Amino acid sequence: MSCQSKDIKMANDATRVDTAGVDKAGFDPQRRSFLGAAAAAAGITLAPGVMLYGITKSSPAKARAPGAAASSDVRWGMLIDLGSCDSGCDDCVTACATENGLGGHGRPATDAQWIRKVELKDQHTGNSKSLPVMCMHCEEPPCVDVCPTGASFKRADGIVLVDKHICIGCRYCMIACPYKARSFVHEVLEDQKPHAPRGKGTVESCTLCVHRIDSDQQPACVEACTDTGGGAMLFGDLNNPESEISKRVATYASQQIRDDLGLNPGIRYRNL
Amino acid sequence: MKRVIYSEISGNSSQFYMLVALLGAFVLSALGAAYYMEHHGHFVTGMNNQIVWGMPHVFAIFLIVAASGALNVASIGTVFGKTIYKPLGRLSGLLAIALLVGGLIVLVLDLGRPDRLIVAMTNYNFKSIFAWNIFLYVGFIGIVAAYLWLQMERRLNHFVKTAGLVAFLWRLILTTGTGSIFGFIVAREAWDSAIMAPLFIMMSFSFGLAIYILVLLAACRGSGRDIGDVVIQKMGRLLGVFVGAVLYFTTVQHLASLYATGHAGVERFILVDGGIYTLLFWVGQVFIGGLLPLVLIFRPQKTTGQSSNRSVIMASIAVILGGFAQVYVIVIGGQAYPLNLFPGMEVSSSFADGAITNYAPSLPEIGLGLGGIALAGLIVLFGIKLLRMLPTTLSNAAIDPHHNVGAASRGDS
């Protein structure tokens, strides 16, 4: 296509446009060495003890070059330890609402909620738990299967998104989602966050903070949980055997909600 | 049987124009309701993040299901060769198109982004039954139009059988598709069942025929044309068979679901303590939509003629009301019951997990739905006025020359 034959003009942090052309695999040496240093620092900090969850803001995986496409070499996922998830805490919910501009309108039935805290109590034993539930970013998403226009789609790196350019607002994906993860925008919206477009008449759900992931940050909920919450949430690349999350799910038992459906969600829970 | 003559209705009486005006008013109010919903967003309706599909979808699904069933009458004449049904074929095709268009209008106008209809018709995800349905519905209109034309163009009459067969098979696939919208949804316990497709097929037979009977009677009486009780009685008995079949499939659906221990919650909700849904199921669907029509149609008639015709009319009305209740219970009841994410746990959250959602239909939704029915009515009215859809007479003598009075319960000849 014609756009891809143009040189991608890389703007660096200076105020002038740098017109150096980059090749297709495109990387910037300055950035790479910076990331190398960051990774080294992260590795050193993580070494002591398995129980220290993401205390440093290390980048979850190797950096994607700017202008490069998401790739299926990576599969983003989360591990949430319910042992550290407090019933009264909803820092993740607040952080998500702030990050994505989900201002409530005082109408809980129609207000969007991308992540929610669910309180569980075992009917037979009385044991109670609390956990955050959001879009599970399934490997075989039913919402993607049922979308008539293909607006609900799974990106190559496993993030399930809604292409709101072609969403017609039929809400069939909301019907099909076993986790009730999706919300419909029931009113006119103004002053959306530039990094999180959302509009009336389209369906939306947790994007795993794709705008943050693409700039090597953590999802807002994970960051909030780590900073001020119980430290229960860990984000990372499930396809990378060296990542913290892969090691942890290999070592400790973890479950998925409704795993009987065979959807292989990317969100896993410990002590569910 | 004598050659049947079809003619347009004169359609210039004040009643006709008043009816057109009334239906037109409903259509206009539906357009206003759609504009209101689209302009402000869906928060003005009763639909929310839990009950995602509401009254508009109840109306739309009822109309779409009835549309494919309304074509049945033509199919029985063309495909199955029952001569008594042959004069009824043209109105059947017209009604099928009218009901489908009415249903689709409601569905499209309720979309969150109805301005993106072109997008829906040019971007397809073929794994989605919805995408297939778009083809099936639009194709249905084209195929039935062709079928109608072949019926009306006497020189091409020998192609009618093929067209009729194609239309018949197409509507079976279409209704299977409509039922599968629900049957394919693994997430919802009330719907996840293969029986939804055949259940919807039988529902379509039943609702479609009931609506057809009423429309035919209204058209004939309104235009002063004879209609004998042979036609009515035959269709009435057929309606009885269909109603029985719907009851059967409903029974199997719930029995099978009850057998699964895991489904006990949702079955209890629908059948016992779901409030409005339980009421609509037993009183609306089973009694008014099922048992009452059976009694009305099959009880032994002491007299023939008007009273037995009246039974068929009342049975048809009952079937329609019961059918409406059935679609409501399926669509809304299936959503009101919470998803079961954590079996064996009591669940609560800020997003209505574990809680039964209350749904109150709003005026714009009902207005939109009624507009769909009105549009279907307008299409039928204009169709029978502008085109030769209606036979000049359906009296006993014209339809069945060997008919004798007092043998109203004769079997097929």
Place this chain on the structure above:
Amino acid sequence: MSLRRTTFALLAVALVYVASLAVAINASEDEHMASAGRVPVPAIPAGRGDSCVEDTDFMRRNHMNLLKHQRNETMREGIRSEQYSLQECISCHAVSGPDAAPVTVASPDHFCRSCHDYAAVKVDCFQCHASRPEPGDMSAGHRLGSAQPVSPAAHGIE
């Protein structure tokens, strides 16, 4: 009226219509941008910095294709380039209102509206996308040009 006469009458009407269209188009092409029609030519505020990511003529004809193509690359494939980032476009082309904050698409001074209102082409983008950079976050514009936002008073027909 007979069929023949009706056909001729319709043809005549069609001919007159096409002829008047041709005259109108011809007339508007002759008059160049600055001269008066009934509707004043819009004053399109200049973006910040020296230049846009493409030249003006290209952008006038192709920005819609760029937007439509780039959105799929970004959304579906995760390709984010700073040059074609929508946030960058909106940031550079932000127009500040009376309170020095950038205006949203509700105001007719908004960059996109200044031309789209004139061309009577409705834009759908801002139902979902923010029509101005986050107030307080003017950093995006620094990368490509000068720091000052443009007020509507600065006309520029490029």
